[in-house]
Amino acid sequence: MSKIAIIGAGPAGIESASMLARSHEVLLFEKSSTALSNILDKAYLFPDFSSATDIADSLNSKLINENIKLMLNTEVVDIVRNDSEWKIVDKSGKNYFVDAVLITTGYQTFDATRKEELGYGIYKGVVTSIDMERMIKYNQIVNSINESPKRVVFLQCVGSRDEKSGNRYCSKVCCVTAVKQAIEVRKMLPDAEIYIFYMDLRMWGQHFEELYRESQEKYDIRYVRGRISEASSTFDRKIQIKAEDTLLGVPLKMTTDLLVLMVGMEASAGTKSLGCKCGIEGEYGFIKTATPHLCDNETSEKGLFVAGSCKRPMTINDVINDARSAACLISEYLR
Amino acid sequence: MDESKNKRYWNEYQKEIADDKFFYERSCIRQTFFPGSEAAFLKIMREELGKDIRDEANQHTCTGIGYHSDIVPLETTMTVVARLFSLMTDAGYENYVPSCVTSFGIFTEMVEMWKEHPEMLEKTRKYLKEATGRDFEAPKNIAHPSDIIYKYRFELKEKMKYQLVNRFTGKPLRVVEHIGCHYAKIFPEKGIGKAEFPYVLAGMIEAWGGEVVDYPERRHCCGFGFRHYLLQENRGYSVANTKKKFESMEPFEPDFIVTNCPGCSMFMDKWQYTIAEMENKTYDKDGYGIPVLTYEEMAGMLLGYDPWKLGMQLHQVQVENLLDKIGIPYKPNEKYRGANGEILPSPEKPMNLKV
Ligand SMILES: Cc1cc2nc3c(=O)[nH]c(=O)nc-3n(C[C@H](O)[C@H](O)[C@H](O)COP(=O)(O)OP(=O)(O)OC[C@H]3O[C@@H](n4cnc5c(N)ncnc54)[C@H](O)[C@@H]3O)c2cc1C
Numbered sequence: 001m002s003k004i005a006i007i008g009a010g011p012a013g014i015e016s017a018s019m020l021a022r023s024h025e026v027l028l029f030e031k032s033s034t035a036l037s038n039i040l041d042k043a044y045l046f047p048d049f050s051s052a053t054d055i056a057d058s059l060n061s062k063l064i065n066e067n068i069k070l071m072l073n074t075e076v077v078d079i080v081r082n083d084s085e086w087k088i089v090d091k092s093g094k095n096y097f098v099d100a101v102l103i104t105t106g107y108q109t110f111d112a113t114r115k116e117e118l119g120y121g122i123y124k125g126v127v128t129s130i131d132m133e134r135m136i137k138y139n140q141i142v143n144s145i146n147e148s149p150k151r152v153v154f155l156q157c158v159g160s161r162d163e164k165s166g167n168r169y170c171s172k173v174c175c176v177t178a179v180k181q182a183i184e185v186r187k188m189l190p191d192a193e194i195y196i197f198y199m200d201l202r203m204w205g206q207h208f209e210e211l212y213r214e215s216q217e218k219y220d221i222r223y224v225r226g227r228i229s230e231a232s233s234t235f236d237r238k239i240q241i242k243a244e245d246t247l248l249g250v251p252l253k254m255t256t257d258l259l260v261l262m263v264g265m266e267a268s269a270g271t272k273s274l275g276c277k278c279g280i281e282g283e284y285g286f287i288k289t290a291t292p293h294l295c296d297n298e299t300s301e302k303g304l305f306v307a308g309s310c311k312r313p314m315t316i317n318d319v320i321n322d323a324r325s326a327a328c329l330i331s332e333y334l335r
Numbered sequence: 336m337d338e339s340k341n342k343r344y345w346n347e348y349q350k351e352i353a354d355d356k357f358f359y360e361r362s363c364i365r366q367t368f369f370p371g372s373e374a375a376f377l378k379i380m381r382e383e384l385g386k387d388i389r390d391e392a393n394q395h396t397c398t399g400i401g402y403h404s405d406i407v408p409l410e411t412t413m414t415v416v417a418r419l420f421s422l423m424t425d426a427g428y429e430n431y432v433p434s435c436v437t438s439f440g441i442f443t444e445m446v447e448m449w450k451e452h453p454e455m456l457e458k459t460r461k462y463l464k465e466a467t468g469r470d471f472e473a474p475k476n477i478a479h480p481s482d483i484i485y486k487y488r489f490e491l492k493e494k495m496k497y498q499l500v501n502r503f504t505g506k507p508l509r510v511v512e513h514i515g516c517h518y519a520k521i522f523p524e525k526g527i528g529k530a531e532f533p534y535v536l537a538g539m540i541e542a543w544g545g546e547v548v549d550y551p552e553r554r555h556c557c558g559f560g561f562r563h564y565l566l567q568e569n570r571g572y573s574v575a576n577t578k579k580k581f582e583s584m585e586p587f588e589p590d591f592i593v594t595n596c597p598g599c600s601m602f603m604d605k606w607q608y609t610i611a612e613m614e615n616k617t618y619d620k621d622g623y624g625i626p627v628l629t630y631e632e633m634a635g636m637l638l639g640y641d642p643w644k645l646g647m648q649l650h651q652v653q654v655e656n657l658l659d660k661i662g663i664p665y666k667p668n669e670k671y672r673g674a675n676g677e678i679l680p681s682p683e684k685p686m687n688l689k690v
């Protein structure tokens with residue numbers, strides 16, 4: 001039986017582990033104390049409002065397999081080729097020897113304090129989409145003075161498609177996440193005014209366009225095309241925003257109780273450092289695959305594979321399919 | 336404002352400021368508007384902090400106002416800046432300290448351009464040599480005087496006689512700080528706290544007992560805008576921008592405004608008179624306006640320097656109410672004594688703004 005190391009127990013790591021464990025031994029490394037941290041920080045998932053906890057439970061149940069050894073609190077810091085074998089080094093210096101490696105180290109969200117002009121970390125009324133997931137999950141949507149907000153503004157593309165923060169790419173998930181969150185906020189705050197400020201709405205996936213339409217027809221979500229240039233606090237601790245409505249061609253100034261920054265997806269610290277160490281670092285710190293069309297789970301190193309959002313922003317659906325495809329290729333490689 | 340979080344920001348943005356041996360360059364306009372400020376800075380540097388700072392007699396404009404008004408071409412500005420640096424080089428100094436925020440922006444911009452385009456530096460050397468026969472070295476460190484006062488704010492606090500506290504209520508004074516655009520908006524990393532939450536004046540205010548007012552139009556231009564004011568036809572635009580700031584800060588009831596830029600101090604002070612005369616509106620409760628101080632005046636008055644020697648009587652909005660709040664003594668009869676010892680005639684009173 002061959003031995004495979006999978007690094008990162010997100011959806012990609014778990015899905016590929018469950019497939020490979022049918023005929024191989026899998027060591028699944030996870031640096032956090034729980035698997036699926038990037039799923040469990042969400043309340044409901046697009047496109048169908050499935051509960052994130054339910055999806056996580058289904059994925060976790062796939063780990064009940066004697067061929068999978070899940071190692072929590074074990075951060076992988078190096079991957080070294082040793083002839084036909086691979087040596088995995090964890091943070092405590094322990095070595096593990098395997099026949100193939102799959103990197104599934106995923107993403108982290110953009111640190112919104114880097115967009116200083118938006119006041120995150122300074123004004124309590126400015127939150128991120130991850131904070132909003134928590135508010136929705138615990139049914140506690142409040143403004144800076146712990147009152148129910150009368151107006152909520154979402155801002156798209158925070159840390160994505162943005163020269164200033166160095167991320168020119170689109171994060172792919174945040175447009176539809178804003179639509180989803182806005183609908184959830186509407187369900188919880190029937191009287192609030194809800195706005196989404198966008199550059200353009202990228203409703204590329206199945207059901208996304210329908211959700212966008214429904215958000216307007218059924219949930220009275222208002223869309224403004226324009227980026228917010230600055231957020232500041234008013235005397236009564238609301239958030240004043242300045243923007244340009246680029247459809248009307250007018251500058252716009254308004255106050256809101258809550259400003260939600262739709263933070264983008266960046267390569268996780270693990271993705272960046274392992275990509276760098278293995279010489280497979282691509283653009284923006286994501287991992288570079290062998291070729292974009294036909295070898296998107298392989299790397300320039302034989303026996304070193306990659307799957308999921310450590311390559312680029314992806315939805316769970318993308319990630320699961322990608323993980324399955326990586327598992328097939330690894331089985332083939334070890335045959 | 337949630338201060339603890341805000342400070343976290345600032346901690347990430349330290350900038351290098353030299354310790355000693357500074358070459359000071361005066362501003363073209365500050366000595367007319369706030370005649371005591373530059374003298375106060377030199378006094379603080381020499382007498383309070385024991386620093387070596389050279390006040391060069393042969394200095395001249397940096398061309399800043401002309402450059403930003405598109406009147407002076409880049410090559411001319413570079414050559415003029417090079418001459419100023421040659422004065423520093425001749426005097427044996429390496430740390431350049433321009434009094435004016437626009438000069439600070441100009442020097443930083445030229446030096447950065449020379450780093451990016453060495454051929455421009457060579458051209459400038461050639462032009463300067465041809466025009467004046469001089470050579471120069473670019474400074475090792477460029478700091479604005481407000482950076483230096485900021486750096487030594489705790490040392491100065493030890494020597495201060497007064498604090499930014501209202502002696503009647505015991506509460507911190509509420510201070511609006513306004514940073515000149517050319518301080519950090521051109522090169523954010525050259526300013527303490529960068530461009531969005533500049534900490535250079537806020538740090539002084541907090542260290543000296545006051546409270547910083549964070550109002551919505553905090554980052555907005557003071558209204559000067561160079562060409563917006565310099566072309567007479569545009570002055571309505573200039574005053575409208577300043578008005579926007581006052582309206583935004585008014586609900587916070589600030590005790591005074593402090594700035595680190597000649598233009599900002601001037602416009603935020605004088606436009607209060609203009610708005611009062613045009614619309615009979617002031618932005619304090621009692622009709623006196625909100626005093627506007629330079630950071631040297633703020634430091635000097637807390638160190639116990641005579642307010643009239645600091646030149647504070649030359650502001651449009653009068654400062655007596657502020658001095659009373661802090662408990663700083665002053666002699667009303669000495670307010671308009673000239674340098675020759677004679678009492679000068681009192682200025683004419685505005686119609687609406689109380690003095
Ligand atoms: C705001 C937001 C909302 C979203 N909402 C949805 C949604 O509703 N529906 C949807 O389909 N998708 C959604 N997504 C996308 C979804 O989160 C991702 O597609 C998915 O989590 C990616 O899975 P992954 O396994 O590739 O990476 P991750 O989930 O990031 O997992 C990677 C794992 O690797 C671990 N790791 C990293 N480095 C190391 C190392 N050196 N050693 C060991 N372990 C390591 C990490 O701790 C992590 O557990 C959303 C994304 C964002 C940002």
Ligand code: SF4
Pocket residue numbers: 156157158160161169170171172173174175176199200201202262264
């Ligand atoms: S998905 Fe939408 S919000 Fe996210 S980066 Fe792309 S365009 Fe911007």
